[in-house]
Amino acid sequence: MRIFLVRHGQTAANASGLFYGSTDVPLTPLGIEQSTRVAGLLAEVAFSQVLSSQLTRAQQTAELIVPITGFDPRLNEMDFGRWEMRHFSDIAEEEPEAWQRWIDDWQNATPTDGEPFTHFAERVKAVAEELALRKEPGDMLIVAHQGVLSLLLAHWLRMPTESLWHFPFKQDAYTMVENRDGFMVLRVFNDRSPFRAEE
Template sequence: MRFFLVRHGQTTANVSGVFYGSTDLSLSPQGIGQSRRVAGYLSGVSFGRTIVSQLQRSQQTARLVVPAGAELHVDSRLNELDFGEWEMRHFSDIEKESPASWQRWMDDWQNATPDGGEAFSHFAARVRQAADETGKQRENTDTLIVAHQGVLSLMLATWLGMPVEAMWHFPFGHDAYTVVDNQAGFWVLRVFNGRSVWQTEE
């Protein structure tokens, strides 16, 4: 079984460098162009299943990659972390206005919670549950997953048997795709941030 992981195309928030996860932004013109490039790279792949988060930037990207009319399977567990009161704010402003909360996050991000947001432990649990269930699919088909940086990096670390903190080793590009094979429960990373036309192995 083969999985193609694609991070949604860029939004205006990605450019401005603010925290955002649950804020439901659409793709920027640049993000649309990035997604179309990924579509070109993967044009030779016939996806048997496409899984996306609830957020429009993920679904919009998927619609640009898969053929028109293809069904999207929405899984809310693939939503990005909800940063609560930190949404759409720059870290420098959070540090200045909520220094104690910011310091807790910097000191222990795995156990801290953004003000009014989602605990990282809850985020990690739902993403790992989705990764485990998706990885156990029995269909011998190519599956496309379009989601977010935090989700995809944690999903990949889970499949590769790595600890949660290993997610920081996988910076997914907005204009690229990643390929992971599940060979009878043994996971193999084939491509990371590929930016060329995918050639199916014979």
């Protein structure tokens, strides 16, 4: 099985550099353009299954690639609570102690009224482990978020959680992982060339 990973297209929150995860915002015109471009790159792939997070930006992106999709809420981005839709500089000024705890130990600190990172990582890990056990042939598309995709990849490659920072997913590209009986092989990362079926 081949699993194609696509990050949703740009949103206004991305463009403004805001913290956001659970806030449900749509794609910008540029985000629609990016997602449409990825759809063209993957035009030759006959996806047997498509999963996205349940957030609008991911579903919009997925539907531009494949019209019929399913969703899994475990693929939703982390909920940053009261930090949602705020710039990091404002959080640091208004909640300096909470922000410093996050800077010092982001894996164990929790954004104010938000989701603990450990909970977020565990739900993404559960999806990663389920997909690694899949043995049927075919191609799967997953459309989600930076944090989710980087955690999936780190888990599949048997790397520590903090390795997620090594995988900056672009919003106009695709990544492909091959599942070889549970042994996950990273074949392409942030590719912007048309995928050929014979590959």
